[in-house]
Amino acid sequence: MADKNAAATVAAPVKTSKTQSELGAAMARLRKNKSAMIGLGLFLFLALLAILAPYISPYGYATMNPAEKFQLPSVRHWFGTDEYGRDVFSRILYGGRYSLSVGLLATAFAMCVGVIIGATAGYYGGQIDNIIMRFLDIFQAIPMMLLTIVISAALGSGFDKTIFALAISHVPDFARTLRASIMSMRDMEYIEAAEAIGCGTFRQIVKYILPNSFAPLLVTATMNVANTVLLTASLSYIGLGIQPPTPEWGAMLSAAKGFIRNYPYLLIFPGLFIATTVLGLNMFGDGLRDALDPRLKD
Numbered sequence: 263m264a265d266k267n268a269a270a271t272v273a274a275p276v277k278t279s280k281t282q283s284e285l286g287a288a289m290a291r292l293r294k295n296k297s298a299m300i301g302l303g304l305f306l307f308l309a310l311l312a313i314l315a316p317y318i319s320p321y322g323y324a325t326m327n328p329a330e331k332f333q334l335p336s337v338r339h340w341f342g343t344d345e346y347g348r349d350v351f352s353r354i355l356y357g358g359r360y361s362l363s364v365g366l367l368a369t370a371f372a373m374c375v376g377v378i379i380g381a382t383a384g385y386y387g388g389q390i391d392n393i394i395m396r397f398l399d400i401f402q403a404i405p406m407m408l409l410t411i412v413i414s415a416a417l418g419s420g421f422d423k424t425i426f427a428l429a430i431s432h433v434p435d436f437a438r439t440l441r442a443s444i445m446s447m448r449d450m451e452y453i454e455a456a457e458a459i460g461c462g463t464f465r466q467i468v469k470y471i472l473p474n475s476f477a478p479l480l481v482t483a484t485m486n487v488a489n490t491v492l493l494t495a496s497l498s499y500i501g502l503g504i505q506p507p508t509p510e511w512g513a514m515l516s517a518a519k520g521f522i523r524n525y526p527y528l529l530i531f532p533g534l535f536i537a538t539t540v541l542g543l544n545m546f547g548d549g550l551r552d553a554l555d556p557r558l559k560d
Contacts, residue, residue, distance in 0.1 A: 291553040298549020304542030308535065312358030319352035323509045332525055341531045345521065350528065353509035354535055360421065360510040362539070365491040368428035369483050375429070376436025377479070381467050383437065384444030391441070398434040406431050410493055414502040424503040428490050439482050443475035477554040484550055488543035495536050511536050 292298055311318070327347035335342045341350035383394040401409065413427040444467075461469075495512030497503030499519075504510040506517050511532045518528035 295549035301542040301545025315355035321349040321352045323356040357509040365487045371429040372432035380437035380440030384441035481551045484547035
């Protein structure tokens with residue numbers, strides 16, 4: 263028994279050191295990936311604009327001036343004005359707060375729930391795993407957009423309700439990702455060593471399994487943020503999710519669709535910000551996946 267305890271005591275630090283070394287190498291590869299760094303830069307730039315919106319926007323997002331409605335882009339109004347004379351540039355800056363917040367919060371909520379479900383299914387296996395996986399199969403049998411629309415329609419519009427509707431549709435992605443990681447490492451030596459020293463189930467999952475499953479979860483989360491931003495805009499565009507006069511990018515597209523022939527800039531600018539956000543996150547997510555893939559090590 264003493265030999266087992268000694269082996270277990272040595273095994274955990276070695277594994278931790280190895281994990282830190284692999285993480286450092288992965289981050290080095292990520293920094294060398296120009297497209298990933300450009301994507302991260304684009305997202306951080308848009309996030310910074312949203313955070314600093316009260317300080318850099320020339321007008322309030324709800325300030326109306328009917329005498330200046332439908333002004334074309336100019337020095338006074340960089341992105342023009344809408345049908346109420348509101349400055350489109352200011353509304354886009356504030357709209358980033360809603361669009362990006364929904365994407366990040368919905369992904370974080372889905373990740374928390376998915377980690378609990380995936381850890382339970384992967385660690386215990388057997389009948390528990392079978393029941394959980396069949397339940398997730400039911401969710402994934404429904405197209406994600408349709409499921410989100412159904413949940414959003416049932417809950418109604420609003421910031422918090424939109425986050426919940428989007429999060430629920432993404433839970434299976436995180437649950438399956440973590441379940442697969444846990445099942446691949448459940449019989450590893452360092453898990454057996456943790457059991458030998460009397461490590462409880464919760465501590466094994468939190469201290470040993472989750473840190474070693476962080477890479478695929480991080481990649482999934484990055485991709486899901488981009489997908490959620492796009493779904494948020496889609497929900498607002500069809501009349502669900504966040505509604506006008508809140509300056510969310512999808513809601514701005516929905517409000518401007520009746521003016522597309524005469525005033526296309528009302529759709530072009532919010533659409534560009536949505537596209538840039540999704541592009542930046544996808545570029546970063548692709549680079550992150552490549553950096554964390556052990557088969558691509560130098």
